[in-house]
Amino acid sequence: MAREEENNPHQAGKVLAWRGEKVIEQLSEAVRPENAEGIHDLRVAIRRLRTAMQDLGSISDKKAGRKLDKELKAIADLAGKVRDHDVAIAVLEKLAGEAEAPQILLGINEMIAGRRSRRDADHQALLTTLSPKSTEELAARIRKIASFDEGVATDPGIAAAVIGERCLAFLELVPSLYDPADTKRHHRLRIAAKRLRYSAELFDPPADNENSAPRLIAEMQDHLGDMHDCDVWIRTLSKNLKRYVKNAGEASPEFLAAEWLLGEFVRRRAKHYREALRLWMVWEQTGFIDSMLSTSADQSPETEIPESSTSGKVEG
Numbered sequence: 029m030a031r032e033e034e035n036n037p038h039q040a041g042k043v044l045a046w047r048g049e050k051v052i053e054q055l056s057e058a059v060r061p062e063n064a065e066g067i068h069d070l071r072v073a074i075r076r077l078r079t080a081m082q083d084l085g086s087i088s089d090k091k092a093g094r095k096l097d098k099e100l101k102a103i104a105d106l107a108g109k110v111r112d113h114d115v116a117i118a119v120l121e122k123l124a125g126e127a128e129a130p131q132i133l134l135g136i137n138e139m140i141a142g143r144r145s146r147r148d149a150d151h152q153a154l155l156t157t158l159s160p161k162s163t164e165e166l167a168a169r170i171r172k173i174a175s176f177d178e179g180v181a182t183d184p185g186i187a188a189a190v191i192g193e194r195c196l197a198f199l200e201l202v203p204s205l206y207d208p209a210d211t212k213r214h215h216r217l218r219i220a221a222k223r224l225r226y227s228a229e230l231f232d233p234p235a236d237n238e239n240s241a242p243r244l245i246a247e248m249q250d251h252l253g254d255m256h257d258c259d260v261w262i263r264t265l266s267k268n269l270k271r272y273v274k275n276a277g278e279a280s281p282e283f284l285a286a287e288w289l290l291g292e293f294v295r296r297r298a299k300h301y302r303e304a305l306r307l308w309m310v311w312e313q314t315g316f317i318d319s320m321l322s323t324s325a326d327q328s329p330e331t332e333i334p335e336s337s338t339s340g341k342v343e344g
Contacts, residue, residue, distance in 0.1 A: 043230070044084065045174040047077040051100070052167045058107060059158050061151070064114040067107050074104045077170075079226040083190045089173065096169055106154045113147035115257065123292060127285075135285025187231035188323070194224040195321045205305050208298075211259045218252035225249055228320075241320060248311075251304035258297035265290045 050073040057066035078100055081093055117140055124136045198220040204213035229242035265286050272283055311317055 041174070044077075044080050045171075047073070047080050048170040048174040051077050052170060055158055055163050055166070059155055064111075064118075067111050067114060071104055071107050071111060074100050074107075075222075075226055076229070078104075079223075079230055083227050083230055084186065092169070092173055096173060099166065099169075103154075103157060106150070106157055109150040110147060110154055113143050113150060117143050117147070119257075119261075123289065126292075127288065129284070129288075131281045132285045132288045135281035135283070136289070138282050139285060190227050191224075191231060191320060191323075194220070194227050195317055198224050199317060202308065205308055208301055211255075214252060215256050215259070218249065218256050221245055221249040221252055241316075244311075244316065248304065248307055251300050251307060254300040255297055255304060258293045258300065261293040262290065262297065265293065 051070070054066065054070040054073045057063060058070040060066055078097055081097060120136055120140045120143065124133055124140070127133045127136060198217070201213055201217040201220055204210040204217055207213075225242055225245040228240075228245055269283070269286050269290065272286075
């Protein structure tokens with residue numbers, strides 16, 4: 029199916045079928061060893077399918093839809109653990125190239141080795157879940173739901189209602205950007221941006237346009253995601269360093285690396301925060317979110333989002 033067909037909000041059933049096939053295609057890629065992109069692509073494909081299942085309201089068999097959504101989320105969670113290791117390894121390898129002290133470099137390499145070991149274990153857990161038989165059965169369930177509903181069209185008001193709800197959820201958390209230390213709400217804002225992006229991507233036909241809503245929202249999601257990644261590193265490094273000092277341990281290479289990395293992630297976090305805040309200021313000036321809200325209100329002033337066939341939350 030062509031990209032413009034996949035993004036046509038009037039072809040709910042075809043969108044569901046297309047996205048289902050993308051998940052099936054990526055299942056085989058994710059089980060390949062050392063395939064970081066395959067893991068990432070599987071997570072993205074699952075998010076897009078779950079978003080379509082939730083937002084389009086076209087699943088006739090609600091019970092089967094909820095069961096499939098639960099299964100997809102479990103797979104996405106397992107893939108997410110592997111993806112976290114892949115991202116961490118890539119960041120550590122990059123920072124290793126910036127470390128000048130030999131002991132710090134040695135400590136970072138030890139961290140990378142530990143991450144690779146945990147990555148192998150988590151990838152094995154994913155492989156167990158995605159056995160050939162399980163994958164074949166999952167593909168059949170996806171195709172059964174998609175083919176059963178392939179002829180279903182979308183209520184024109186649904187897109188406006190969904191986008192309106194996503195915009196309001198995002199706006200509710202925007203004030204957290206005025207508090208650099210509000211990491212918990214920044215994380216929730218990131219999730220709200222992600223949901224808004226995937227819903228906008230679903231209903232916005234010209235999604236390949238660099239000025240389209242999905243592309244602009246993705247930029248904010250990236251900044252908030254980078255902030256969150258730094259927050260996780262800062263919490264973990266800080267906790268480990270405090271515990272190390274409390275136990276009066278020697279300044280091992282890994283300890284020295286943790287000290288240095290803590291400073292680096294604090295610096296990077298500040299940079300990403302400034303970028304997110306600056307982008308929000310641009311959105312305020314251009315009325316980007318307000319225009320999305322106005323459009324959704326004009327198109328569907330009284331339309332409610334249909335009962336979802338899923339849990340209503342697309343995360344991971």
